[in-house]
Amino acid sequence: MDLNYGQEYEDFRNEVQSFIKTNEKVNLHGAKLRSPERVEWQKKLIDHGYFARSIPKQYGGFGGEVDIIKTRIIAEEFAKSPIPKPLGGQGIQMLVPTLLELGNEEQKQTYIKPTLHGEMIWCQGYSEPNSGSDLASLQTKGELDGEEWVINGQKIWTSTAKFAQMCFCLVRTEPEAPKHQGISFLLIPMDSSGIEIRPIMQMTLDADFNEVFFTDVRIPKENIVGERGEGWKVANSILGHERGSLADPNVTMTRLNALINLMKDETIDGQRIIDKDSFRDRLLKIQGRVLAQQSNSLRILSGQINKDQNTSMARLITKLQGTELRHELEALAIDAMGELGTLYENSPHLRDNGSWQMSYMYFLGLIIGGGTSQIQKNIISERGLGMPKEPKVQGN
Amino acid sequence: MYFGLSEEQVSLQETIKKYLEDQAPLEVIKEIAAGDELKTIEIHKGLLDLGISSLLVPEEFGGLELDLLFAAVVSTALGSGTAPVPFIGAYVMAPLALNLGGNRSQKEQWLPKIASGEVLMGIAISEFIGAREDSGINFKKGKVNGRALFAIDAKNSDALIVSNKAGQLFLVHTGSSGISQTELITVDKTRISTEILFKDVKAEILPESEKDLGIINKVIDAGRIMLAADSLGAAQVMLDKAIAYSLERKQFGRQIGSFQAVKHMCAEMVAELEPCNAMVWHASHCQENIPHEARLMACHTKAHISEVSREVSKTAIEVHGGMGFTDELGLHYWFKRIGLNRQLLGSPELVREEAAKIQNFDQASDDDNKGNDEVGNPLVV
Numbered sequence: 001m002d003l004n005y006g007q008e009y010e011d012f013r014n015e016v017q018s019f020i021k022t023n024e025k026v027n028l029h030g031a032k033l034r035s036p037e038r039v040e041w042q043k044k045l046i047d048h049g050y051f052a053r054s055i056p057k058q059y060g061g062f063g064g065e066v067d068i069i070k071t072r073i074i075a076e077e078f079a080k081s082p083i084p085k086p087l088g089g090q091g092i093q094m095l096v097p098t099l100l101e102l103g104n105e106e107q108k109q110t111y112i113k114p115t116l117h118g119e120m121i122w123c124q125g126y127s128e129p130n131s132g133s134d135l136a137s138l139q140t141k142g143e144l145d146g147e148e149w150v151i152n153g154q155k156i157w158t159s160t161a162k163f164a165q166m167c168f169c170l171v172r173t174e175p176e177a178p179k180h181q182g183i184s185f186l187l188i189p190m191d192s193s194g195i196e197i198r199p200i201m202q203m204t205l206d207a208d209f210n211e212v213f214f215t216d217v218r219i220p221k222e223n224i225v226g227e228r229g230e231g232w233k234v235a236n237s238i239l240g241h242e243r244g245s246l247a248d249p250n251v252t253m254t255r256l257n258a259l260i261n262l263m264k265d266e267t268i269d270g271q272r273i274i275d276k277d278s279f280r281d282r283l284l285k286i287q288g289r290v291l292a293q294q295s296n297s298l299r300i301l302s303g304q305i306n307k308d309q310n311t312s313m314a315r316l317i318t319k320l321q322g323t324e325l326r327h328e329l330e331a332l333a334i335d336a337m338g339e340l341g342t343l344y345e346n347s348p349h350l351r352d353n354g355s356w357q358m359s360y361m362y363f364l365g366l367i368i369g370g371g372t373s374q375i376q377k378n379i380i381s382e383r384g385l386g387m388p389k390e391p392k393v394q395g396n
Numbered sequence: 397m398y399f400g401l402s403e404e405q406v407s408l409q410e411t412i413k414k415y416l417e418d419q420a421p422l423e424v425i426k427e428i429a430a431g432d433e434l435k436t437i438e439i440h441k442g443l444l445d446l447g448i449s450s451l452l453v454p455e456e457f458g459g460l461e462l463d464l465l466f467a468a469v470v471s472t473a474l475g476s477g478t479a480p481v482p483f484i485g486a487y488v489m490a491p492l493a494l495n496l497g498g499n500r501s502q503k504e505q506w507l508p509k510i511a512s513g514e515v516l517m518g519i520a521i522s523e524f525i526g527a528r529e530d531s532g533i534n535f536k537k538g539k540v541n542g543r544a545l546f547a548i549d550a551k552n553s554d555a556l557i558v559s560n561k562a563g564q565l566f567l568v569h570t571g572s573s574g575i576s577q578t579e580l581i582t583v584d585k586t587r588i589s590t591e592i593l594f595k596d597v598k599a600e601i602l603p604e605s606e607k608d609l610g611i612i613n614k615v616i617d618a619g620r621i622m623l624a625a626d627s628l629g630a631a632q633v634m635l636d637k638a639i640a641y642s643l644e645r646k647q648f649g650r651q652i653g654s655f656q657a658v659k660h661m662c663a664e665m666v667a668e669l670e671p672c673n674a675m676v677w678h679a680s681h682c683q684e685n686i687p688h689e690a691r692l693m694a695c696h697t698k699a700h701i702s703e704v705s706r707e708v709s710k711t712a713i714e715v716h717g718g719m720g721f722t723d724e725l726g727l728h729y730w731f732k733r734i735g736l737n738r739q740l741l742g743s744p745e746l747v748r749e750e751a752a753k754i755q756n757f758d759q760a761s762d763d764d765n766k767g768n769d770e771v772g773n774p775l776v777v
Contacts, residue, residue: 001465001681002398069397264760274757284748288700291693295678296671302399309400314674317667377663378656385639385662388654 003298005069012070016077019048028084033121033163042087042118050074051086052116055100060113068304079250089160091115091122095168097238098185102226111166111187125155125169125188125212126235133375135170136179136232140214142171142186144221149173149186151194151217157369161197161210164190174229183231187223194218204361205345246370247322247363249293255329255359256290259283262351263336273336286329293321316384320376323366330360401469401677409469412446416477422726428480429585429729440481444513449487454495457507464488464618465680471622472676475629475737478729480586484622485519485548486510489615493519493557496611497565497602506555506567518550518570519619520592521559524612525742533560533594540566540599543591546740548619550577550590558592558599563612565605572597584736586729616741617694618683623737624697625676627705628669630730630737634712635665637727641716652715661711668704675700695751699744705734 005013023044031037045051046062053071055061064070078085096115099108114120131138140153151171161167167188174182188195194217199207226234263274263283273279296314303311333356334341343350344357367373381387401409420428420439428435451466453459460466467488474483491510494503494517509515522545523532533542540558550556553570560566568575574597580589605611639662642653652658679693709731713720720727738744752758 001400001402001677003681003685005397260755260757264757280752280757281745281748284696284699284751285703287751288696288703288748291696292671292675292700295674298399298678299674302397306398306400309398313666313670317670320663320667321671374656374660377660377667380663380667381659385659385666387639387642387659387662388651390654390656391650 005073009069009073013073013077016050016074019050020077020081020083023083024081026083033160034119038087039118041084042116045086046116050078055096055112055116059100059108060116068301072301075248076250079248079254087118089121090124090168091120091164091166094124094238095122098168098225098234101237102234106222107187107225120166121160121164123158123161123164123167123190123210123212125158125167125171127157128154129156133372136183138170138172138183140169140171141175142173142184144173145218147221148218149221149223151186151188151214151219153214155212155214156200156209158197158210158212159208161190161212162199166190167212168225170231170235173231177229180232181229183235184228185225185231185234186219187225188214188217188219192217192219202361202365204358204365246319246366247326249290249297249322252290252322252326252329253294255326256287258352259286259329259333259336262333262356266336266340266351268338279332279336282332282335286325286332289325290329293318293325313380313384316380317376319370320373320380323363324373327360327363327367330356330363334360399674399677401465405466405469408447408466409473412443412448412470412473413476415442415446416473416479420477420479422729425478425480425586425729426723426726436480439479441513443479443481443483448481448483449513450511452488452491452495453507453511457503457511459491459507459511463680463685464621464683465677467618468621468625468676468680471625472629472632475626475733476633478586478630478733482516482518482549482587484619484626485550486516486553488622489519489548489619490517490557492618493565493602493605493611493615494567496614497605497608498567499603502567502600502602515555516549516553518547518553518556518590519615520544520547520550520556520590521565521612521616522546522741524559524561524563525616526746527561533558533566535560535564535566535599535601538598538600540568540594540597543593545591546580547590547592548740550592551579551588556592557602558594559605559612563605563609565602565612565615566599567602568594568597568599574598582736583732584729586733587736589736613691614683617691619741620694620698620747621676621679621683623740624672624679624701627701627734627737628672628676630733631665631669631672631705631708631712634709634727634730635662635669638662638665638712638715641719645717658715661715665708665711669708672701672704691754692751695747695754698742699747699751702738702744702747706738709734 026041028038028041042051049062049064052061053064054066057063092115096112099112111120115122126135128138128140140151140155142149142151155169167190169186169188170183171186172182173184194215196213198211200209200211201207202209260283263279264272266273299314300311303309337351340349340351341356344354382389419442424435447460448470450459451462451470455461471483491507494506506515510517528545531543531545533540533544544558547556556568556570558566558568574595576593578591580591582589639653642658642662643651645652675697679697682690682693713727713731716725716727719725
């Protein structure tokens with residue numbers, strides 16, 4: 001066991017801390033996606049190597065060595081501060097690694113840089129109304145007509161579709177092939193004619209997701225990543241990234257500290273919530289679980305640095321555990337506020353801009369999204385514990 | 397940076413597990429539970445040969461001077477094998493108490509003999525954590541009076557470490573006049589708990605513990621991490637057995653492990669249990685290397701793993717159906733061991749209370765630490 005990162009890394013941490021200190025006034029609240037302020041901030045982060053660190057310069061990255069510890073230090077220090085985080089989203093988290101691994105040179109040149117800079121926003125066209133947990137049964141159809149793909153069908157749960165310039169999309173191009181081998185990974189400009197977007201109002205009263213309808217949408221033949229019929233493989237090459245990133249224990253720890261402060265501030269009959277035994281015990285139980293997950297994430301980090309260390313089970317469980325825990329943490333905050341915890345929008349007496357209710361509901365969405373908790377349990381038991389798959393129903 | 401067990405630690409853990417699998421399989425545990433003391437002595441001796449008594453004793457007193465993580469991996473292995481031997485009191489808490497609290501001559505007198513396995517030292521400090529009934533220890537004019545419940549590793553011991561409510565530590569010879577011991581019969585037949593009555597028993601103080609009341613907490617924290625590690629090892633075995641059984645047992649023409657109801661029980665168990673490994677390692681590492689996190693990690697590790705292992709011990713038995721309830725399969729040995737570990741040195745509720753005190757939850761909020769609220773935006777999750 002050696003938790004020292006060494007002097008080089010302590011120096012690096014100081015450097016990051018001083019960058020954060022210098023920029024602590026930066027506030028992008030209300031700044032739209034692709035706005036000049038956001039793009040400028042994003043470029044600044046890349047210039048300092050705090051984002052897109054190991055992505056080659058020619059594609060708009062910082063061009064540094066892959067250094068997991070530095071990446072970790074950056075994440076830790078940014079999580080502690082209220083300054084704007086680097087832009088995330090599916091283009092950056094999912095498409096860029098996919099293109100780096102499986103895209104051709106022209107695709108890398110065209111797409112990666114504007115995506116990293118926040119000038120090109122992507123949405124992900126995977127789920128369909130009848131293909132959720134059973135994603136590989138998807139039916140959106142792509143047919144080659146001369147030099148163009150013609151796409152027809154419907155996607156759902158497409159976040160950021162309203163703002164996106166591009167969509168990376170799974171489309172059935174080989175209807176005769178077995179279901180996993182008949183899918184291609186296509187890149188579709190969202191201003192193509194024949195695309196219609198309908199927002200889905202969700203329980204938070206936001207509309208983060210959309211339905212996207214494709215009617216005879218035509219895109220160039222070369223807008224395909226990998227070969228025809230390899231889309232499932234392409235999509236799966238990086239699916240692990242999304243699952244792991246949905247509930248970072250460091251962010252949960254920051255949230256826990258906010259909860260502790262909330263429970264010190266809120267009172268009933270003049271008594272602080274944190275001084276009430278029942279509430280305090282719930283808080284401490286959650287704290288124990290957050291610490292367990294933090295230790296687990298250190299183990300995962302170590303596995304990335306020391307390749308001979310096997311951390312596959314530690315990684316398999318993070319999406320399930322992280323999202324459930326975060327949801328529970330937010331629930332305690334609401335209970336600590338009691339009736340006040342139900343206030344929303346811009347009500348009088350609202351605490352923290354309503355973020356506890358928002359996040360409580362939002363994390364219920366994340367328990368479902370990115371592979372539901374039940375699907376996670378199937379994956380854990382089958383891939384992790386070697387238990388048998390459910391027998392297939394005839395005809396599927 | 398490396399977060400995990402070293403090759404040496406893995407090999408120590410494997411050696412002890414293997415020894416217990418060979419020398420103390422379930423049939424032997426059953427005989428010991430039925431009262432076969434000779435077998436206990438034999439297994440204890442075998443484990444002493446593997447070095448379990450010398451791990452934490454400094455080199456100058458004939459020990460290996462290893463850090464607590466070594467003791468934690470041993471404890472995990474002992475939990476896996478429901479090892480019917482002294483360890484947590486005699487070979488972890490006692491040497492730590494002597495080394496931190498004792499003077500030179502006390503160390504010279506006892507530590508080499510603990511390391512060599514000649515001396516067994518029990519621990520009677522439950523009353524410092526929470527006295528039940530009228531138990532409690534007083535020290536006056538070189539004499540100890542009172543009653544201690546749930547002393548650990550006290551049976552057949554040569555000496556005992558006891559504490560008063562103030563947290564000072566004392567050493568008594570178990571053979572001194574005025575001591576009487578009664579065996580407490582718990583559900584867990586793999587280890588022995590003792591009640592000890594002290595009537596004007598000659599005692600010597602561990603002098604450093606009088607000056608530094610943090611010492612008893614360090615001893616307890618180490619004990620708590622060991623109990624957590626023991627429960628982790630026991631729970632992991634129960635989970636492994638549940639999975640193996642689910643692949644073997646058939647109903648409705650299928651392995652029961654192919655039903656999602658059963659698979660999800662197993663997935664839930666492993667999802668909770670897997671991070672507990674990292675937690676035990678981390679907490680052990682903190683004790684000597686990251687002092688400001690040491691107490692909090694020890695408390696939470698004990699409390700959290702007590703909760704997780706209880707749930708796993710219940711669910712693993714359920715996966716076995718009716719067979720899980722039988723003595724024949726013997727799952728109850730692990731179940732009961734987890735049950736005792738949970739209560740020793742503070743139940744989860746008590747330990748969490750302590751965690752609250754450590755963090756000064758009774759003081760006003762620190763607004764500088766407020767987290768940022770970027771939670772509603774899907775782009776930053």
